[in-house]
Amino acid sequence: MFFSFFAELREAKVPVSLREYLTLMEAMQKRVVTFDIEEFYFLARTALVKDERHLDRFDRVFAQCFKGIEARADPQTAIPESWLRKIAERFLTPEEKQLIETLGGWEQLMETLRQRLAEQRSRHQGGNKWIGTAGTSPFGAFGYNPEGVRIGQHESRNRSAVKVWDRREFRNLDDTVELGTRNIKLALRRLRQFAREGAAEELDLDGTVKSTAHNAGWLDLRLVPERHNVVKLLLFLDVGGSMEDHVRICEELFSAARSEFKHLIHFYFHNCVYDWVWRDSRRRHAEQVPVMELLRTYDRRYRIVLVGDASMSPYEIEKEGGSVERWNDEPGEVWLRRLFDAYPRAVWLNPVPEKHWTGTASIGMIRRITEDRMFPLTLDGIDRAMRRLKRRG
Amino acid sequence: MLRFEGTDTYVVTQDLQVAVNAAIALERPLLVKGEPGTGKTILAHEVARGIARDLITWHIKSTTKAQQGLYEYDAVSRLRDGQLGDERVHDIANYIVPGKLWEAFEAPEAPVLLIDEIDKADIEFPNDLLLELDRMEFYVYETRRTIQARQRPIVIITSNNEKELPDAFLRRCFFHYIRFPDRETMQRIIDVHYPDLKHELVHEALTIFYDIRQIPGLKKKPSTSELLDWIKLLLVEDIPPEALKTRDAAKLIPPLHGALLKNEEDVHLFERLAFLHRRERGGS
Numbered sequence: 116m117f118f119s120f121f122a123e124l125r126e127a128k129v130p131v132s133l134r135e136y137l138t139l140m141e142a143m144q145k146r147v148v149t150f151d152i153e154e155f156y157f158l159a160r161t162a163l164v165k166d167e168r169h170l171d172r173f174d175r176v177f178a179q180c181f182k183g184i185e186a187r188a189d190p191q192t193a194i195p196e197s198w199l200r201k202i203a204e205r206f207l208t209p210e211e212k213q214l215i216e217t218l219g220g221w222e223q224l225m226e227t228l229r230q231r232l233a234e235q236r237s238r239h240q241g242g243n244k245w246i247g248t249a250g251t252s253p254f255g256a257f258g259y260n261p262e263g264v265r266i267g268q269h270e271s272r273n274r275s276a277v278k279v280w281d282r283r284e285f286r287n288l289d290d291t292v293e294l295g296t297r298n299i300k301l302a303l304r305r306l307r308q309f310a311r312e313g314a315a316e317e318l319d320l321d322g323t324v325k326s327t328a329h330n331a332g333w334l335d336l337r338l339v340p341e342r343h344n345v346v347k348l349l350l351f352l353d354v355g356g357s358m359e360d361h362v363r364i365c366e367e368l369f370s371a372a373r374s375e376f377k378h379l380i381h382f383y384f385h386n387c388v389y390d391w392v393w394r395d396s397r398r399r400h401a402e403q404v405p406v407m408e409l410l411r412t413y414d415r416r417y418r419i420v421l422v423g424d425a426s427m428s429p430y431e432i433e434k435e436g437g438s439v440e441r442w443n444d445e446p447g448e449v450w451l452r453r454l455f456d457a458y459p460r461a462v463w464l465n466p467v468p469e470k471h472w473t474g475t476a477s478i479g480m481i482r483r484i485t486e487d488r489m490f491p492l493t494l495d496g497i498d499r500a501m502r503r504l505k506r507r508g
Numbered sequence: 509m510l511r512f513e514g515t516d517t518y519v520v521t522q523d524l525q526v527a528v529n530a531a532i533a534l535e536r537p538l539l540v541k542g543e544p545g546t547g548k549t550i551l552a553h554e555v556a557r558g559i560a561r562d563l564i565t566w567h568i569k570s571t572t573k574a575q576q577g578l579y580e581y582d583a584v585s586r587l588r589d590g591q592l593g594d595e596r597v598h599d600i601a602n603y604i605v606p607g608k609l610w611e612a613f614e615a616p617e618a619p620v621l622l623i624d625e626i627d628k629a630d631i632e633f634p635n636d637l638l639l640e641l642d643r644m645e646f647y648v649y650e651t652r653r654t655i656q657a658r659q660r661p662i663v664i665i666t667s668n669n670e671k672e673l674p675d676a677f678l679r680r681c682f683f684h685y686i687r688f689p690d691r692e693t694m695q696r697i698i699d700v701h702y703p704d705l706k707h708e709l710v711h712e713a714l715t716i717f718y719d720i721r722q723i724p725g726l727k728k729k730p731s732t733s734e735l736l737d738w739i740k741l742l743l744v745e746d747i748p749p750e751a752l753k754t755r756d757a758a759k760l761i762p763p764l765h766g767a768l769l770k771n772e773e774d775v776h777l778f779e780r781l782a783f784l785h786r787r788e789r790g791g792s
Contacts, residue, residue: 134679138534147530157526165678167541167685328583332591 347378353423387447466492518554527684537663542686545731548666552622562619566608574636618659634677712752730768738767
């Protein structure tokens with residue numbers, strides 16, 4: 116029973132195991148819920164999903180399995196077709212439905228919509244092409260176009276019209292999509308580790324009392340080394356140029372990072388690291404630090420994280436004098452290698468979505484130089500990067 | 509079969525109810541997550557009240573060890589008794605202090621056990637409790653005795669997501685994520701807490717509350733518990749609904765906003781937005 120559902124969940128990368136499946140079966144057998152699809156959905160969700168990040172994926176699989184909706188190649192832009200169909204049917208008059216034909220019929224409309232959704236990334240309002248609110252485009256809410264398809268309007272979200280799992284309320288908890296300060300903090304915390312380091316010099320009062328008591332009263336002093344957070348991090352942020360779009364996300368990363376480490380020292384660079392980096396992004400020329408000095412100052416135990424889109428002209432990486440800021444005697448590649456050699460635990464975080472990486476030559480080059488230690492700037496990517504930072508090389 | 513249907517002071521959504529009942533029926537722990545202030549801890553209290561069982565709470569701190577939930581051996585008092593020549597000293601069982609889990613196992617009727625904020629503890633903490641929560645038994649080395657649960661307690665675990673919980677642990681639990689309540693549910697929650705509140709005041713308060721939650725960039729969005737506090741303050745100060753209703757540009761900051769915004773930067777952000785808004789109005 117429901118085995119294909121279980122298989123589909125695994126397919127969609129919701130980590131379910133046999134144990135959870137059996138739990139669900141057991142709950143069904145014990146009649147925890149009656150024959151009600153909504154209750155069954157709640158039960159399946161509580162039994163099979165163990166992390167809010169997977170709730171959205173679960174909803175999609177559930178809708179697909181129990182309603183026969185086709186899967187989309189790109190889950191981020193998937194809107195259940197029947198959902199749209201239903202809404203359109205509710206809101207369109209027969210005349211309007213005829214008008215749909217003017218755009219080449221229903222199939223055509225859906226196809227165009229799918230394309231637009233794929234092209235469009237940000238919220239949009241007004242205008243006549245993109246999907247958003249209050250425009251004259253066929254797509255979006257509160258519009259005037261009779262061919263209009265309504266998306267995400269309040270009426271369409273009320274309880275009776277749309278099934279719970281189709282509402283996709285947990286969408287922004289999916290870790291491959293959004294990145295908030297809290298999310299980053301969580302991921303960075305993975306890196307935090309406390310350790311007892313140095314000479315045993317702090318009196319361990321509890322330990323002393325305990326071992327003295329166990330010793331039947333003979334004093335047995337116990338000492339422990341001091342405990343502190345040992346993770347030290349150098350953070351390199353790319354500023355200016357193509358990174359302007361990503362500055363906000365970087366700042367968030369930066370503000371989240373601050374409290375998690377023993378030492379966090381940040382530097383700024385532009386496009387690629389050369390012989391100099393800056394301490395302050397606004398006063399580039401006043402506070403320069405030679406990278407050589409940096410390598411001498413901070414030992415191998417520091418971890419380094421570079422944040423940059425790695426999108427530049429290939430010359431900026433492989434040629435002397437390639438830097439757009441100033442003359443460099445040695446190419447950026449040499450400096451990058453030096454940095455990655457000096458610090459065995461290093462990663463590059465890239466705000467450009469992973470699927471677009473193959474399109475830019477310089478990204479490929481930097482991935483090669485960093486030995487594939489480039490990760491996307493999503494929660495999942497940071498997670499992978501932090502795990503990578505834990506081990507050497 | 510025992511079923512939880514919500515109580516007169518707690519509004520339970522259908523999905524949460526299914527999750528709780530599944531956990532009760534299958535005797536598995538229920539892990540509850542959600543934004544702070546959405547009633548995770550209260551849930552355990554209300555479940556205990558709803559099904560008329562005792563509640564045992566175990567608050568977890570960063571220093572809590574799994575062993576403390578089972579039992580502790582009080583070597584110090586045994587030593588003292590030994591030096592004073594007390595008779596009790598000959599039986600080590602006198603110095604085994606039962607923890608919360610033991611207490612829950614030995615209860616005559618299966619209680620509700622709340623393990624609050626499990627993510628505060630060390631990363632190994634949940635792993636150390638795997639077997640105990642699964643089989644509901646553990647072994648006391650000092651007295652060579654196995655403690656077994658008379659009835660499996662109803663275990664409710666809350667987490668604020670500060671640490672990831674190990675997979676093996678998660679597999680043994682039911683999971684529920686408490687979503688932030690929508691307006692309709694919120695109205696019911698307020699009705700439950702302040703039954704004879706003027707309808708108008710609630711309406712205005714909710715409008716302002718959801719408006720504030722909409723502000724982008726707030727460090728800490730106000731949650732249910734903050735809303736309830738705020739309404740209580742409004743009642744105490746006897747603020748009339750008209751005061752909230754005013755869309756007068758000069759008084760855009762709602763009265764007693766300190767109850768809603770807990771962060772200095774958020775208050776600044778809010779004031780700045782109100783100021784900008786006012787200037788816009790003035791200019792046009």
